[in-house]
Amino acid sequence: MTRTATIFVIDDQESVRHSLGEMLGVFGFAVETFASADDFLATLEPGRIGVIVADVKMPGTDGIALVRELARRAIRLPVVLISGHADVAMAVAAIKAGADDFIEKPIDDTALVAAINRALARTFEEFAAQRAKESLAVRFGRLTPRQVEIFDLVVEGYTSHAIAAKLAISTRTVESYRAEIMDKMEAESVAVLVRQAIRLGRLAP
Structure with a gap:
């Protein structure tokens, strides 16, 4: 899975982007980093496969707004949100908006990788199910x-x-x-x- 997917790290703090990029790279993930959700959305190509790891509180489009914008554009990229200011209300809002997971800073590497792997597993299952449905429709046709x-x-x-x-x-x-x-x-x-x-x-x- 990790060979065909990209982890998109979005955080306005360069030190966080660097540390997460290095850590995920050690685990074998292909990583792309962005300083803002707006930068990410401006360069996102259709059909990309992967998982977004984004800070909740960022200048411009924040993490929850990013989740909503992806849904509005019908872009199926799972999002794991991270925050140093987490609370129950924010976590509930994130999940309601469509985030796959919510992790507090300081980030536990094992917990983040587990969340990414779960999101990737669901993504590939959905792609497989969609391909199977399309194949079935062709046969019925x-x-x-x-x-x-x-x-x-x-x-x-x-x-x-x-x-x-x-x-x-x-x-x-x-x-x-x-x-x-x-x-x-x-x-x-x-x-x-x-x-x-x-x-x-x-x-x-």
């Missing part, structure tokens, strides 16, 4: 209108005989369509087909 009709009936629990009667076609024809559907959807059983229908939003869970 290859079905003909008749196959889609039978797909929907199969996942709703209709038997081949019931589908044949409903569509006024032979049971053998239905079985042929079912086999083609299973092949195109790469589903080894009706149970898998039902789960696919739920993920496609064609069947309520």
Whole structure:
């Protein structure tokens, strides 16, 4: 994970940026540092993968405002906020805004790395799930209108005989369509087909 992701350290204090950059580099992370959230947002390229480690209190856009701005732009980069002035209200506000974690200064290296790894794990799981969903949608898009009709009936629990009667076609024809559907959807059983229908939003869970 750490080889394909970047940790973006944002803090207005140069000493903090330097120490965090060095520490994270020792752990094998690729690190980029920024003196302000505004600098980071101005240079952020779409599609970057990683985790933001940002101070809560900074001139200009602060850490919580950064989290909200990322959400407004639909940028999916997890944020771990750090602060030397932490309190319960600030922590709650940070999590409500969408921050992944909140760590007080002085920063415990182990706690920060653990928070980053958790955030990265969730990020890669989300990317994998999104890719799987897109792949499923592509397979479903290859079905003909008749196959889609039978797909929907199969996942709703209709038997081949019931589908044949409903569509006024032979049971053998239905079985042929079912086999083609299973092949195109790469589903080894009706149970898998039902789960696919739920993920496609064609069947309520």
